[in-house]
Amino acid sequence: MNCKGQFSLIAALLVAVVLIGTVIITYSVIRNSPVREQAQILSAIDETNFALKQILGFTVGYYGSVLQVTGNTSYARTLATNYLHSGLVNIASMHPEWGTSFSVNNLDLTTYWFTNNSYSIGNLAVNYSLNGLGIYGITYTTSCRLSVQIQNTTSTEYVRLSVARDEGEPIINLGRQNFKFYRYIYASSTWELVNPSTEPAAFANGTYIIEIPEGVDSYSYVLQVEDPRGIIVVASSFSKYTITLSWNSTLYQQLQDATLTIELLQNGTMRWLGQNLNLTTQAKPIPPIPVKAIHVNQTINNVDREVPFQIEDWASGYKIPLGLTSNASVFGNRHMIVFLINPNVTKVTIWWNGSDTTTQTPYAYTNRYFTDDPPTFSNGILTIQLSSSGFQVTASVGNITSTAYLMRINSESDNTDPEWAYTIYNGVVRDIVHGEPEFSSGVNNPPCYNFYSHVVLTLPANATYYTYQLRLIFLNSIDKPRTITEIRPIRITGSGTCALTENGTLPSGYPNVSVTTGYFYNMSGVWQHHWSQINSTTASGFGIMFTDETNKMLYYFDKIAGANTGTLSVSSTAIEFLPVSSRAQVTNFVDALDITWYGAVVTFDGTTPIYKSDGSGLWVTVEYPPVITVTTES
Known part of the structure; x- marks a missing residue:
């Protein structure tokens, strides 16, 4: 063999070996190079940041959901914070080899709802480490927001809004x-959420034109918007009610001093004395x-100002008082807003602050009028004293005193301890007590079998009257028919010399006043x-009035x-309200019946009476209360 040829072959083999070794070393270096490690780290950081932004969106949505139901900001914030932390644990468990640890520096959740420009926002600042990758102390801040702006439109069939x-x-x-309108169901006194029946028209600038569902007021509507992240915003075309009197x-x-x-x-x-205006x-x-968001303003003698009011809890169709409503709750079908008006008031505005951080x-909640020490109650003008035996109420103004005896059936009354429930005392605009007369x-x-009785009394501020709500519930009593010879929900007595009673209405609208005593039926x-x-x-005396x-x-x-x-039975010293009197009895009464009588007991001494000789008096308030017009504004 030629030596030169052998050398060439050996040289070629050596080159091949070197090339193969170089390739192996090169690929080994590439596989373990810092460039690849850097790519993996960047990918891990990006994935973690993306997961943090997602969990923030879910947290904002969860916060809004809890707030929507409870109205309790601190409770919603606590649950949302716990939700966020559970999400962080879940993120860390997705890649245990990364050794991820989190420290939340700041979580800020904010909503501004029930206005025509509403939003939900979440801001998050987190410090985290990827211990398994040797990365420590990364600070990441992010935010999520959903905004809804309701735009003006003249259409009664569609609403126009923008979403960002x-x-x-x-x-x-x-x-x-993604769109749900609030529709009020009058039969059940509840709100339901209903989607539009057709798809909305969407535009590139985030504007939507949405069909209004049947049963939704096109001028005064509330709308919930939810985006794919689960963030919700509740927007409203209005944020105040204007009540014109x-x-x-x-x-x-x-x-001018008559208080309703x-x-x-x-x-x-x-309502006024149980009757709808x-x-x-x-x-x-x-x-x-949220209850804490509500305010009441009045225009009094052409000056607009905020005024006292109270929000109350009731049960059984507004028949049983429960107390003042918690400010960490949502206004619902057990609540009522109570405020006072007089003829100087021409407008009442009910409005609300849409911020979740607003305070009541x-x-x-501030008492400005009452100096109560139950069983004595006083609004500074009228004092009432509840008896410790039987359902009796003594009222006094100046030197005049009247006493009311409540709930007598067939000449029998409850003469035991009435066990009054002092539901609201030292209230904002009125006190409330109630009790159940028992016939043991x-x-x-x-x-007279199978019946239940209930009494509710209120003492308003700035008034010379207290109100009563007297209720009887008769159960079905087919097996024990009832005979009723008397139902006397209330009897008022005091010293007097002259009785005045409305006995029909004159063509002028004024009462026909009788000065005789007897039955008025x-x-x-x-x-x-x-x-x-x-x-x-x-200038002094007492009386009863009702609508x-x-x-x-x-x-x-x-x-x-x-x-x-x-009949209304009147003597020179007493007035009796008698739905069943000695004029005729009720026999074989077996039906179920729930019946309530409302009214007011007035005691006056130099203050406005029910009727004055010039034809004026508090009687006007029960026969001609103001007529109401309600509009909404944004």
């Missing part, structure tokens, strides 16, 4: 399932807004007996008795 996410970026991929200027010109206690219910109804517009239900106004031995002469063409008053002097509705309920048992039994 972080840094104002328009959201254009929402469908009908129309007073009969002729009748009220001498009654108004109860605003969730369904938008406004006349609305010239459709009632506007109150959205499920002192006007909703039954009503036996004649027998549903006579032919004359049923209006809204009040009766007993004077000690021309049209209770006046008619006075005669409820007439059709059952088959004769005119309901």
Whole structure:
């Protein structure tokens, strides 16, 4: 063999060996190079940051969901914080080899809802380490936002709004399932969420045109928007109710100090002494807004100012008082807003602050009027004393005193300890007490079986009257028919010399006043007996007054008795409200019945009486209360 050829072959083999070794070393170096490690670390950081932003979005959504149901900011924040931390644990468990650890420096959750420009925001600052990758002390801050702005439109069939996410970026991929309108169900006094029936029209700038579902007020609506991250915003086309009061200027010109206690219910109804006020517009239900957000303003003698009010909890269809509503709750069908008005008030505005961090106004909880020491209650003008035996109430103004005896059936009353429940005392605009007259031995002469009675009294501020709500519940009693010879929910006594009683209404609208005593019942063409008053002097005395509705309920048992039994019985020293009287008894009464009578007991001494000789007086408030117009504003 040629030596030169052998050398060439050996040289070629050596080159091949070197090349193979070089390739192996090169690939080994590439595989273990810092460049690859850096790529892995960057990928881990990006993945962690992305997961943190996602969990923040879920946390903001969870916070809003809890807040929407409870109205309790601190509770919602606690649950949302726990949710975030559980999410961080889950992120760390996805790559245990990374050895991820987190330290939350700041979590800020904020909502501003129930306005035409509403939003939900979350801000997060986290310090974390990827111990398994040798990376420590990474600081990451991020935020999530969903904004909804309701735009003006003249359409009654569609709403127009814009939706944006972080840094104002328009959201254009929402469908009908992302929009839910609040629709009020009057039959159950509840709100339900309903989607539009068609897909919305979406535009590149985040604007949506959405069809209004049936049963939703096109001028006053509330809308929930939820994005794919689960963040929700509750926006509203309005953030205040404007209640305009129309007073009969002729009748009220001498009654500037007459105080009416108004109860605003969730369904938008406004009541005075148990009767709904006349609305010239459709009632506007109150959205499920946080109680702490609510304010009340009034225009008094052309000056607008914030005024005291209280929000109360009730049960059994607003029949049983439970107390003042917690400010960490959502306004619902057990709540009412109570405020006072007089003829100087021309407008009442119910408005709310949409921020979740707002605090309740002192006007909703500060006592300005009452010096109560139960069983004695005083508003600075009128003092009432509850008896320790039997359901008796003594009221005094100046030197005049009247006593009311409550709930007598067939000549029998509860003379035991009434065990009054002092539901609200030293209140904001009124006190409330209630109790249950008990007939432990039954009503036996004649027998009246299977019934329950309940009494609610309120003492409003700035008033010379206290109000009563007297309720009887008769159960079905087919096996034990009842005979009723007397139902006397209330009897008022005191010293007096002259009785004045409305006995029908004159064509002028003023009462036809009788100065005689006796029975005032549903006579032919004359049923209006809204009040009766007993004077000690021309400027002092006591009396009872009630609205049209209770006046008619006075005669409820007439059709059952088959004769005119309901009557107002008046003497020179006493007034009795008798739905069943000695004029006619009720026999074989077996039906179930739930009936309530409302009214007010007035005691006056130099203050405004029920009726004055010039025709003025508090009688106007029960026969001609103000007419109401309700509108909404943003």
